[in-house]
Amino acid sequence: MYGLGIAKGMLMTLRHLFRRPFTIQYPEEVRHVPPRARTNLLWFDERCTGCSTCAQACPDGCILVATSPREDGSLNKDRYEIDFRLCMFCGLCVEACPYEAIQAGGPFDDAVYIFDDMYRDKHALTRMAQAYLESHDYTYPNGKKAPRPGQLVAMK
C-alpha cells in the first residue's frame, strides 16, 4: 500500500520524540576531552634541550628552533617558535621529542581575531604552558609532575 513506508518511518520518529537529547549545549556544558586529545601543543621550556628533533619531524616545517652553544656544552634556546597558522596538529613532533618537552593538550578554544597572533614565540608558548600547568595542579599532559615556579628558579 502506498504510504505505508512513510507511516512506518513516522512511527519510528515518533518513538524518538520522548527520549533525552543526545546533544549538549556547548558554552554552558563542555564535553569531556580525553587526555590524548591533540587540542593544542604545549611546549615546556624546562624540559627542552633545543635538539630540534621536533622541527625535523614536522611535515609543515612550522617549528623554528635557533640555538647557540653555552660554555658547558648545553644549548641556549635563542628562539623557539611554533607557527600555528601552518600547524595541522598531527602530533608527529610530540612522538619525535625524546624529552617529552612538547606535548599535546591544552586549550582548544584559542581562536584569535588577528591571523598572525597564531604565530607564537617562546614567551607566548611559555605563557600558554604555564597557564595549563597552573590549572592542572602542575602535572604535564602525560601525567608526570612538573616543577612549581619556585622550584624552577632553584634548578637554575
Added chain:
Amino acid sequence: MTMKSEPFVVNVGPQHPSTHGVFRLRLTMDGEKIVDAEMVVGYLHRSMEKLAEGRTYTQNIPFTDRLDYLSAMSNNLAYCMAVEKLAGIDVPERGQFLRVIMAEFQRIANHAMAIASFAMECGVWFTPLMWMFREREKILDLFEMTCGARLTTNYVRIGGVSFDIPPEFMPAARALLKEMPERIAEYEALLMENEIILARSRDVGVLQPDLAIASSASGPVLRGSGVMWDIRKADPYAAYDRLEFDIPVGTCGDCYDRFLVRMEELRQSVRILEQALDMLPDGPASVNVPLALRPPAGEAYARIEAPKGELGFYLVSDGSPHPHRFHIRSPSYINLTPLRDMVVGLTVPDAVITLGSIDIVLGEVDR
C-alpha cells in the same frame, strides 16, 4: 509535429550542496533530458602527490588524512601498508588487529555519512542525518580517545599504530557494538521502505556490471551492480583472512541497490568488529621504525578496500628518505568515470541522486 529545442548547458556546482564539495557537473540538456555530462574536477587540487616527494615517509601520513577526510583511518592504513611493503617491515599481530578495528569503525562512520547524505538528496530531510551522526559521533569519540583526533586521525604508523588503545576503549566499543544492530534496524525502518526513496532512486542511474568493470569502479558502486569483488576477500590484508564476513551485492545496479549494499555493509562491519575485538591478541602493537626511514630502491603498490572502494598507493623509492614517486589510486575519482553513462537520459534531480549514490569526497577526487 515535434518541437526541436536548442541544447543548453546547466552547471551543477562548483558551489552546490549536492556535489559534496567543489565538483562541477556540466550538463548539456535537451529540454528536461540530459544529453551529455562533463565532469570538471580540480577545484580542490592541493598537489598532494608532488608535496609528498619532498617529505619523509612518516611525514606523509598526516597528508593522507586529508585525502578522503571522512575515512582517514583507511587512508593511513593503505599508505602505511605500501611503505611496509616497500621496506619489508612486518607488523605485529596486535597491530594488525587494531588496524582492522579502526578501519571497520571508519567504514561504519563513512557509510553512515554516505547513507544520510544520499537520503537527504532523495528528499528525506534531516532525521536520518541526525540519527546517523549520533552513531558516527560515538565512533569519532573512540578515535579521539585512542589517537587524539577525530577526523584527521594520523593513527596508523609505518610498522604498526601510534598508540595502543586506552583501557576505556574496550567497554565503549563493546557498548557501541551492542546497540548498533538495533540502530541499523531503526535506520532500515525509517528508510528502506520509504516511498520517497523508492520513487526517487529505483531504476535511476543504472550501472551495468560490464560497464562497472570496464571503468574499474570499485566498492559499493561495483557491488551494487552485482559484481562480487571485495579486496578484503580477494586479496586479504591485515587480519581480514582470519575474520568471517559476507559481501553484500546488489541486483540491478541502480541507486537503491548501492544504498542497500551500504546498509548491509554496516551490519557486516559490526560482525567483523565483534570478532576482531574478541580475537585481539596481546603483545606489542608496533615495531620501531627509524624517523627517517630509507627503504631500498624499488617500487610497491598496496591496496585496501576503503569504504568507498579500492584505495591504492603506488610508491617508488630511490633509497633516499623521500619517496621518488607517490601515486594515489583513489576510489572516488575512478568511481566517477562511469557517471556520464549513468546520467545521460535522466533529468537534473536524478543526476544529483546518482552523484550522491556514488559517494564521492572531493578531497580524494582532486587530491
